[in-house]
Amino acid sequence: MEEALSGELEAPFKAEYEMKIHEQAEKFNQEKRKLEEEKRLFGESKEQEEERFRVETAKQLIREKTKIEKNAIESVEEKMRALRDENEKRKAEDKAMHRIWAEREKQIWVVQENISALFGSIKGIAGTSLQSVDVLELPDTKID
Numbered sequence: 001m002e003e004a005l006s007g008e009l010e011a012p013f014k015a016e017y018e019m020k021i022h023e024q025a026e027k028f029n030q031e032k033r034k035l036e037e038e039k040r041l042f043g044e045s046k047e048q049e050e051e052r053f054r055v056e057t058a059k060q061l062i063r064e065k066t067k068i069e070k071n072a073i074e075s076v077e078e079k080m081r082a083l084r085d086e087n088e089k090r091k092a093e094d095k096a097m098h099r100i101w102a103e104r105e106k107q108i109w110v111v112q113e114n115i116s117a118l119f120g121s122i123k124g125i126a127g128t129s130l131q132s133v134d135v136l137e138l139p140d141t142k143i144d
Contacts, residue, residue: 123130 119133123132
């Protein structure tokens with residue numbers, strides 16, 4: 001009888017024990033599903049963040065590239081402008097120098113003409129006693 005009683009007593013404990021095991025397993029499975037869902041959401045969030053980072057990095061690279069290109073173009077333009085200005089300055093200086101040399105050549109010509117006239121006048125007065133100066137003489141134009 002003791003065995004029968006112990007079997008009867010064991011059955012409710014066993015059922016209660018199995019019920020608690022089942023409840024614990026269900027709680028465990030719910031926690032497991034919850035953690036898996038959080039892991040999945042975290043993975044999606046991480047992927048989205050990585051995509052945003054890639055997009056933002058690409059945008060930043062484009063901005064930096066554009067900035068570098070703009071600076072390079074501005075630098076080249078500035079150098080070209082400086083060269084053009086220097087060239088114009090040199091042209092103006094050359095023009096001024098040509099004008100100055102033309103004036104000096106004209107002054108030299110006027111001085112030579114005046115000296116020739118003066119020498120001619122003196123030679124006319126002094127006659128052949130005045131030595132001739134080759135620079136003031138007319139060039140020899142013999143025709144063969």
